[in-house]
Amino acid sequence: MAGQASAPPEESIYQQFTPHRAGLPNLVEYFRLVWRRREFATEMSKSRVRGSHDNTVFGTAWLLIDPMLQSTIYFVMITFIRGHSSSGPTPGQTFAHLTSALFAFRLCQNALSTGAKSVTGAGKVLLNTNFPRLLIPLSAVRTGFTRFLPTIPLYLLIHLLVGEKWRVTMIGGIFFLGCLLVFGMGLSALAATLTVYFRDFANFLPYIMRLWMYLSPVLWLPSQIKGKPPAVQSLMEGNPMYTMLGGYSQLLQNGHVPALHVWATAAFWAIASVVVGFLFFISREREFAVRVL
Amino acid sequence: MSSETPADRPTDTPDTSGGGRPRRALQPGDPAVAEQPDRTPHSGAPDPEATDSDATDSGAPGSPSTPVRFHDRLAARARRAEAGDPRWSWELPDSEDPDGSHHTPEDDTLHDTSDDTPGDGPEQRPGHEPDDKAADDPVVDRRVDEAGTPAREQPGDEPAGQPKDQPYEPPQQGQLGGASAWIAAAQPPAQTQTAQTQTAQAQTAQAQTAQEQTTDIEAQSSGADAESEPEPVLGPDGKPLPMPTGFGTPSKPTRKPARKAAKRRPGGKAALGGKQRFKLLQGMAPRAPREEIPDQSHLPAPQRTDLAVRVTDLSVTYRTSFEKKPTFRQAVMRLGRGQRAVREIKALQDISFEVKTGSSVGIIGRNGAGKSTLMRTLSGILPPTSGTVEVWGRASTLLALGVNFNHSLSGRENIILGALAAGLSKDEAVERAGEIADWTELGDFIDMPMRTYSSGMAARISFAIAVHMEPDILMIDEGLSTGDAHFKDKASAKMTELRDKARAMFLVSHGLGSITELCDQAIWIDKGRLIARGEPEEVVDKYLSTLRADRKRKASDFEDV
Numbered sequence: 001m002a003g004q005a006s007a008p009p010e011e012s013i014y015q016q017f018t019p020h021r022a023g024l025p026n027l028v029e030y031f032r033l034v035w036r037r038r039e040f041a042t043e044m045s046k047s048r049v050r051g052s053h054d055n056t057v058f059g060t061a062w063l064l065i066d067p068m069l070q071s072t073i074y075f076v077m078i079t080f081i082r083g084h085s086s087s088g089p090t091p092g093q094t095f096a097h098l099t100s101a102l103f104a105f106r107l108c109q110n111a112l113s114t115g116a117k118s119v120t121g122a123g124k125v126l127l128n129t130n131f132p133r134l135l136i137p138l139s140a141v142r143t144g145f146t147r148f149l150p151t152i153p154l155y156l157l158i159h160l161l162v163g164e165k166w167r168v169t170m171i172g173g174i175f176f177l178g179c180l181l182v183f184g185m186g187l188s189a190l191a192a193t194l195t196v197y198f199r200d201f202a203n204f205l206p207y208i209m210r211l212w213m214y215l216s217p218v219l220w221l222p223s224q225i226k227g228k229p230p231a232v233q234s235l236m237e238g239n240p241m242y243t244m245l246g247g248y249s250q251l252l253q254n255g256h257v258p259a260l261h262v263w264a265t266a267a268f269w270a271i272a273s274v275v276v277g278f279l280f281f282i283s284r285e286r287e288f289a290v291r292v293l
Numbered sequence: 294m295s296s297e298t299p300a301d302r303p304t305d306t307p308d309t310s311g312g313g314r315p316r317r318a319l320q321p322g323d324p325a326v327a328e329q330p331d332r333t334p335h336s337g338a339p340d341p342e343a344t345d346s347d348a349t350d351s352g353a354p355g356s357p358s359t360p361v362r363f364h365d366r367l368a369a370r371a372r373r374a375e376a377g378d379p380r381w382s383w384e385l386p387d388s389e390d391p392d393g394s395h396h397t398p399e400d401d402t403l404h405d406t407s408d409d410t411p412g413d414g415p416e417q418r419p420g421h422e423p424d425d426k427a428a429d430d431p432v433v434d435r436r437v438d439e440a441g442t443p444a445r446e447q448p449g450d451e452p453a454g455q456p457k458d459q460p461y462e463p464p465q466q467g468q469l470g471g472a473s474a475w476i477a478a479a480q481p482p483a484q485t486q487t488a489q490t491q492t493a494q495a496q497t498a499q500a501q502t503a504q505e506q507t508t509d510i511e512a513q514s515s516g517a518d519a520e521s522e523p524e525p526v527l528g529p530d531g532k533p534l535p536m537p538t539g540f541g542t543p544s545k546p547t548r549k550p551a552r553k554a555a556k557r558r559p560g561g562k563a564a565l566g567g568k569q570r571f572k573l574l575q576g577m578a579p580r581a582p583r584e585e586i587p588d589q590s591h592l593p594a595p596q597r598t599d600l601a602v603r604v605t606d607l608s609v610t611y612r613t614s615f616e617k618k619p620t621f622r623q624a625v626m627r628l629g630r631g632q633r634a635v636r637e638i639k640a641l642q643d644i645s646f647e648v649k650t651g652s653s654v655g656i657i658g659r660n661g662a663g664k665s666t667l668m669r670t671l672s673g674i675l676p677p678t679s680g681t682v683e684v685w686g687r688a689s690t691l692l693a694l695g696v697n698f699n700h701s702l703s704g705r706e707n708i709i710l711g712a713l714a715a716g717l718s719k720d721e722a723v724e725r726a727g728e729i730a731d732w733t734e735l736g737d738f739i740d741m742p743m744r745t746y747s748s749g750m751a752a753r754i755s756f757a758i759a760v761h762m763e764p765d766i767l768m769i770d771e772g773l774s775t776g777d778a779h780f781k782d783k784a785s786a787k788m789t790e791l792r793d794k795a796r797a798m799f800l801v802s803h804g805l806g807s808i809t810e811l812c813d814q815a816i817w818i819d820k821g822r823l824i825a826r827g828e829p830e831e832v833v834d835k836y837l838s839t840l841r842a843d844r845k846r847k848a849s850d851f852e853d854v
Contacts, residue, residue, distance in 0.1 A: 015685075016594070016684075017676055019680070025676070039718060040710070040713035043713050050706070052701070127674070128669075130673040131716070198620055198621035199618045199619060286611070289669060289674050290611045290638075
């Protein structure tokens, strides 16, 4: 919290609580504390998973069935309803792209929606225990990631089923996945803070996320916006998900290594989100103890 | 008021139920007292009913329904009345009360009655004054003489901590007819309860004792006869459901599974005033003074051992919302109206003090004075707006009990989470979880989801987590509750042990008796400012005299109007 002036031995703990400078505690100290309590975040996340029975057979099955059903619906939508152009990718390719991108998008979506309610749902632990509050949204991101993990082998299976081959370059997808995860952490902290001030924020979230998904290369391929008006193109490319999801699905699906600027932009968005989200959260977390009841 | 408490009680303390109950009956904050007026009409002519219900009494002993209990009570009363004394007689809670030993008369006077009422225990004391007036005022006197009326009103009007035990016999009782009237008025329930826990023979025996004691009381409060007349009427009715199940079902063993007992606790907890709750503190003996560590101000702060806490020019200001649940929708609506719903709260202003190692500090003040904010600041939950707080050691989390995280998890998993939140490593937490789990004595329930727990059981878990983290700075808030009587004793012992080990203890309480007994210094905070600090007796006296003055001032303001 506030600047704990020393990292003392167990016997003589000396803590000094001082006012936050510019609304922020000593960040080095803060993140050291976050690191020291990482097991708490891990355990909180695990307990959330256990609490919702995700670790049971049917719980895990649901983690696979749910995204599969969703991708099936979207697949029907984009191939039969929107119509399938002969010049575009084959239905198999479309399905592979859809699943890879959708699963990754759901990672962010999960982190955001769990994170949004995490602080307001933390209850009394906020009121009577002193620990860096950032651990709460971070544990929510971990939960989201745990729920995402089973879809990786699922995608790899789909990849084979649609007639593609596993390639070495697919490993590059891990970078973009990491970017998505870090991006999700920042968003989660941001959403958690906003929910403290606007408790109905979580209600808006599904709509925001759906709109965002339509703007991201999930239901369409990055190559498909070529030839659109420049304004639309730049809008689409300004979306953080464009580079992160685009690069990820490109690597996974075709094994095409994206251009360098795609990697750089993805990393930039991830870092920007974390810096903004974390600083906003930390600057506000002092008020949580009096705002969250 | 619910039937839980009395039903629960014999299971908690089967041996002492008779002695323990009277105090329960007299809880001034207790809805029982509040309900008295409603019930009094029934008691207007209770005798015929009472004779009828003699049959009910024996005929339907197992029925837990309220009417039967009511009849039972009337029957018991009638029996006693037949025994010789035409007036209602009662037995005073005597020394067999296991809790009685913990109460000083002062305690009884000063203890808090409820958490939220602004007129807490201490503030009730000035509450005598209306009675002073009542005694002097002939009009009021006349009203008092009318059967029933005053007795009905007064317990409700005076939720003070006094009408608990007979030891409270300050000069007022002699002087003030009104005061003694309601002191007496509150006692019959005590007798009812006590008598009912006994077998029929025991009842007779007790009734005799009771009569003797009644005469004593009469002698003491001479002149209060007229007032005490209506009390018998009120007594049995004023105690809505305190009939112990042990009476209704005499054949059944009184001991019930711990879970059931705990399950029934919540109702009782809500119904009980502050006093029951403070049993936890009353079990603690005043701490033996420790050796004072010589001044170490020459050492750099982190190496000092003579201080436990140092607060320098501490101010805490925060902004909070009017709305309990601020929403975006409301924010937009407010924006349309050009309003703001944020207000700034100056919770603490320029507070400085030092606490030496080995001290016990009592913090007193009205509700909203900033006591809890101070505790939160000391434990680092709420960083200061200006000034510094230095704490030598880890603070406990007893501020507001309930560190339960996830109700779909088992108690054990919650303990692990609590330990991790307190800063333990995973291995330590797992290791200590076993120990804590044993300590809670929840048996198999420890591995059941917390949602299956009663609130008493959940309170055990929370308390166990808090006390097993070996805090250096022990913080005890008044709202401390720990479940049933057995566990309370255990918790009390643990607290004593902790207190003797800890570097310092902070006690926030409206029970001024506890403060003077347990603390060696006191801090009085009002509206975020430190008003006084020093010996507990002095500070408490100052606090009380100010409260009295305030009360008088308000009263006179009102008269002017």
